[in-house]
Each structure stands twice: as structure tokens, then as C-alpha cells.
Amino acid sequence: MEKNGRRGFMGKAFGAVAAVGAVGSLVAMKKSWDPLPSVKAAGFTTLDMTVYKAGELVTEKWRGKPIFVLKKTPEMVAKQTEADKARDIIVNGEHYMIAIGLCTHLGCIPAYYPDEEGFICACHGGQFDFAGEVTKVPPPRGLDIPPFRIDGTKLVLGEVGPEYENMKENGVTL
């Protein structure tokens, strides 16, 4: 019986060594699933903020997602609510709405209606104002704001600047 005990031990010891190898292989396999460096490097888009016309929605692209860029007209700026002001992005003296163009309900792209100065999502009827705040359910929150950093007259999406950090801390965006 003592022999069997030792035999059992060696078998278990070998099993443990084999398990270490298996875990090592799993670590390597996990790394193989990771997004590729070229994918992560493509995760930055620079916008030239001098080209936008007031009141005109332009859709850019960042990390494969649509990005709404709307330069606010002076009338829009004047009628901003407190919530709207919190999401306002100011570059070189001009006011912009910049948001990920996906409805926060289930991800469809809301359409912009310039006459109404607002967005309507065709999927379930959710609505947002020109600043990205929810004006009609079902979306649970305003349009998400992508990480951004202001660099003179340029805006880099994917990098984090103090204005974005502020917005995150204050719960303006997720």
C-alpha cells in the first residue's frame, strides 16, 4: 500500500508538471486571440476642425464606428440646456457636438434631421437633440462621446485629453 501511495504521488507530480505546460499553452493561445498591433495602431483618427460648416452634420470614422461631428450654430449654442453644455466640446472658440453615431439603446445609427435640429433612430424611435442628449426613450443615455484630445485646431480621437477626462468623471459619458 505504501508503494501504491508513492506511485500515486509520482503520477500526480507528473500530472502537475503536464498541467503547467497546459497552462503555458493556454496563455500563448490567449495572446493569439488578442487584437493585432496594426488594429490597435489604427485606433486613432485626427480630425481637422477647420473644415466643418455650422449646422452641417458630418460623419467621420473611428475604430470602424461612425462619429457625428456637428458644428453648432450660434442659435444652437444659445439654447443649450445645462446637460447640453456639459457635453459641449470647444475647439478654437467654436462649439461642437462630437459623439459616437450609434444609438445607446441597441446600436443603430440615428438619422439627423437638420430642420428639427435633432436625431431620430429608425430602429425603435429613440430621439436625441443636437447636443446628443436623449429627448425620447428608449435610449438609456445620451450619445456616447469618444475619447478625444484637443491639439490646436485638430482633434485626435482615441487619445485622452483633460476635457474628456472631465466628462468621464462627471458621468457625462461612459
Add this chain to the structure above:
Amino acid sequence: MKNKEPIILAVVVFFTLVTYYLVEPYAHHVMHKHVDSENFVYADLPAINKTGDATRGKDLVLGAGACTGCHSIEVAGMPAPMDPVSAAAAYGVNPPDLSNAGVIFDGKFLANLIKNPAHALMVEHKFDPAKGQMHPMTQFYGAGGDLDQEVADMVAYLQSIAVEQESVTPAMAFENACGRCHAVKYEKWTQIGTKPSFKYEKDALAFDIKVLEYEDSIKKYMGKLPPDLSMYIRSRSEHYISTFVENPQNYLHGTAMPRVGINAESMEKVIEYLEDSGDNKRHERASVGANVMMYIIIFAIFALLWKKQVWRDLH
């Protein structure tokens, strides 16, 4: 029963090694000629036994030598006379910037090159003056003084404006010595420079067209397009590439590829550049390899111990 396993193992290993030897080292030896390196001494070129003066050399390079008529010297504030695509259309290939020629190429080679480009580059079989085929780089016949002294001065000037050898990066060495003919897709290198990332597809395509136009010119000049070198370190090996660059005629007699005249240190940097392109993970392979070997030896030892334990009852 006698334990026959050692003999069996010996027989299996013997036949495996014999087969391996015949199929790999022996067969490759038969198929491929071996060329020894001459350590970049360029023995066939005569030495220029003059001490060069960089100041006089500068006057010659920027003046009577007429070098800047085709070559840019960025570090001296001399821009390229033409853009790369137009230059290639005119000369077959874009003349290199000379800022670092003094540190990347061999001094003796440069001197001989200035005196007789087709000869130093070993392309006289293509550019025979008797047949009226002139090499795009004209020979320097001198500015009225001692030709060898003048050439030594010009080389001294080039060496004086170049960076130190330690500052030469693999990319610098490659782009200078090889990059005007050879693209390296995996490092985003084209013959007209590193390909930038473009926001608009139209701009990306416009860049690609410029590269293709350049390649048309060089194809006409060389006879065929110099190959992309992205994986050459694995398809050709370090020794082959080194000795090939030293003298392409060694391996491909009659080739249009010039002997570029690189020095030994810069050749090492070019090899490193090619390794970064075609064998990028070699350092990780070495370190992971060491760890895996240690682990698998431990694995085998534990397997052996388990086997011994189990078999104690069976014998």
C-alpha cells in the same frame, strides 16, 4: 529477455541522421555554390594614396564635381534637383542623397566610384563606353589638379559631413544602400520613401501610382524589377546576402545589380534591417525557446520517474 532498446535506438538514430545528412547539408552543398566573404576590402580596386582635405573637397563636391547637379545633400542644405519619380525617369534610378554616403560606403570604393562609376559598380558589361552606353553617373575627370588628390578630398568631405558609425541605424543603412531600387513591403518601405498612412483612399492610390511609375523606370533601367526584400533574410540567409552585396557577380554572373560598395559595419546594419523585416520575432523565439527547453526537460524527467515507479511492480 535482454534489453535490446539501446541498440534499437542506435539503429533508428543512425539511419535518421544519415538520411538527414544526405538530404540537407550534403544536397544543399551540391545545389548551391559557396562563396567566401572578402570582408569588404574591395581588393580589385586600387587604393588612393592621398590624404584628403575636407574643405577642398567641399568646394569640389559643390562646384567642379557637379555632384549636386543630380544628388541632394540634405545636411549641407542642398535639395534634390528633381523629385524621385522624375529623377528615375531621367536616370533610371533616383540618385541617392549624399549626407551619409561617407559613413555607409567604403572610402576606397567611393574614390574609385567617382573616378569611374561603371567600373567600381561592376556594371561595365551593361555600360560599355565603346558601344556608346553611358552610365547615368558621369565620370569625374578632374578639376585641373591631381585627380587622385581631388577625389581623396571629395571623399574626405563626404566623410566629414556624415554622422558617426554608431549613429547609423539599420533603416538608414538600408534605405541609403539598397532602398532606391528595392522595396520592403513589410517595413512599409517603397523606393520613393516610407509609405505614409492616408485618410483618403484617393491620396493612397496617388502615392501607389507614383511608386508604380518609379518602378517602371527602374525596370527599364535594370531589365527587371529588383525584388522586394521583405523575406529575403529567410529565403537567402545572412551569409548569402552579405557575400552577394559584396559582389553580385559572384552568384548571378551578368546581373544588372551594381556592387554598391557598402562597408562591413553598414552591411551588418542592413542585415539587421532585413532580419527586423523577415525574422522579426527572433529574440522572442530565442527567449521562449530557452524556457520551453527547460520545461520540457523537466517534463521528461518527471515522466521517467513516473514510469520507473509504475514499472517497479511489473518487472
Add this chain to the structure above:
Amino acid sequence: MAHFEKATSVKDWLNQRLAIEKVEKVMASEYWIPKNINFLWAMGMVLMITFILLLVSGIFLLMYYQPNVDLAFDSVNYTIMREVGFGWLWRHVHGVAASVVFLIIYIHMFTGIYYGSYKKGREMIWISGMLLFITFSAEAFSGYMLPWGQMSYWAGMVITNIFSLGGLHLDGLVEWIRGDYVPAQAFLNRFFMLHVLLLPLAILGLIGLHFAALRIPHVNNQDGEEIDFDEEAKKYLAGDKKGSKVMRFANDFMSKDMMVVGIYLIFFFYLVFYHYNFAMDPVNFDPADGLKTPAHIYPEWYFLWSYEILRPFSVNIGLIAFGFAQVIFVLLPFLDRSPNTVPANRRGAFGIWFWLLLIDMIVLTAMGKLPPEGAFSTIGLVAALAFIALWIALPFITAKEKKL
């Protein structure tokens, strides 16, 4: 509905539904293996481990490989080798394993020939094994196409040209196989399908058949002795482990299997990290170019003996010889006319035949790699003729063998 009791444990619950205890006895703890064997008997497990290495590394390569003629080469040499975390490792493992598996297959095959493990009830093991060899060969060939390098392309060109069958000029058949006039997108995609789905399924099925064929006759032993497995098993189970001629597959034989596997993996991983050019030929690091044949084309080493039988003859005779070589091994159980199931060294002429065949195949392998010129092509011709002669002689040699 059969009668089911309330289960007393998880094991009992599974046992009532899946008979796991019975399965475990049949497949492992009461699958009896003779003790009179040597490490060559572990080659089956070594093959299993190598096949698993191929499957797992293949899965990760499959995640990133692009079966498109414009993208394939870069998907392997840029994306997998440079970008994917440990991609280089999966590629090296896959390439080295694909080459080493054939070394183990040949050792495994020649072990079977030496000890007569294809005779007297074991014919199906041999035949299913040879079918596995053929399927693995097809799997290796189809896999080699995928990186779409110069060797991939020209091997594809040459091997599909074989199907024109020389003088028969079956060019239509060749085009049908390729799906195009030359190896191109259609060719690459269908060989990708074969490599990733159809052939692996066939291999898995054949492995099942190979094991099933092994179960009843049981594994052979070093003396070819006919063992009464039931009686020896009784001795073992009564406690006389030393006196019994048999042992359990699990854990007795498996512990030795694992030891051999451990030593094998040292050799294997050494090759993966430090010595892999034999398995990843440099010529295949040039992207495929349909307008330029490499100066030296040759198949992977394990096909060289076969390739060399094709080469020395005129095209039609060469094809017949080549076809003969592929099929003849399968017929071994029926060509060997002797009733003796003992190791070759006790079988007189057959023993000599064995070593001559082995040496001949090594000579063919070497000549298959060397340029077909001068002395090399003469030696190759002699070796090819010797191969045919040896197999024709086999029935005669073995018919005359004394019954032991």
C-alpha cells in the same frame, strides 16, 4: 425504457447512462499490452501527440490565414509571423510537426514490417495504417500549397500535372482538378478546404478504424509470440503482476508511452526553436510567381523516395512505377507468403530483404533531392529498379521460408 436506479454518486449516474466504467476497462485499464515490447511500440502515442500538435497549431493559424492568392503569403509571413501573439510559434510548430510526423510514421511502419505486425489477424491494422499514410500525405501536400510561395505553386503545378497520365494527355482532368488552367485562386481555395476539413475528417475516421482494428488482435510483441490475453490478464488481476506476460494500457503502458513522448518532445521543440529550415524550405519564402520556376524544385523530404522512382524513367513508365510504389505497401500482408510472425532477424532471407528495402528507400530519398545529373541519376535509376525488384521478389522469398 430500460430500468434505472436512483444514482448513488456522479460516477454511478454516468455509469448507468454511458457505461463509463466498462468503457474505461475496455479502452484503458483492462486493455492488455504484452510486456515484451520496446520503445518502438510507443510510436503510436508519439504520432497521436504530434497530430494533436498539428491540430492545435493549425487552429490558431486558421484564425488568421487568408486563402486568397493575393493575401495568402502575407497573411502567413506578415500577419501570423510578425503580428499575431505567438503566431510565429504556431507556424514553426505546425511546419516542424508536419515534417517530423513523417519520420515517426516511417519508423512506425518499418517497426510493423520488421516484427510482422501486419500478419495473422492484423492485416486491417496494416491496411488502415497505410490508408492513414496516404491521407497524411494528401494532407501534407494540400497544406504545403497554402503559404503560396514558390515551392507551393510549382509543387502544385507538377503534382497536378501527374494526373495528365503521361501519354494519355488527360489535360481536361488536370484543369478540372485545378479548377483553372494553372494553379490559381480556385486551386488554392479547394486545397484549403481539403486541408482544413475533408482530409482531417478522413484522418479522424481512419484513426478510429486503426484503433478498432488493433483492439481485438491486440498489439504484437518483440518475439511475435501468440499470447493468451485472457489467461495472462487473470494472472495480473490475481496479483501476480511480475509473472504475467501482460500489463494494463493505463497506467502501465501509458507511463512508458509518456516517458518516450517526453524525450521525443525535447527533440521536437529543439527543432521548433533552433533548427527548422529542413521543414520550412527557404525557397518557399519567395512569393509564388507563375512566370518563374526556381532553379531547384524538390518535394518535402518524405516524398523524395517516391519522386525518385518517377524521375529516371520515360514519362509513361515512370508513372506506372510511381503508381506501383504508392500501392505496393498496402499489399504487404498478401505478398508475404510465409506463416511466420517473428522479427525479421529470425526470418532468413526476409531479414536481408528488410534491410535492403530500408537502405534502398534512403538512397532513393537522397537521390530525389540531388540534381538528376551524372552519378546521381545513375544511382537513382539503380535504386528505383531495386525497389521494384525487391517487391516482385517478396512473394518468392517468403514462400520459400522455413516454418518456424
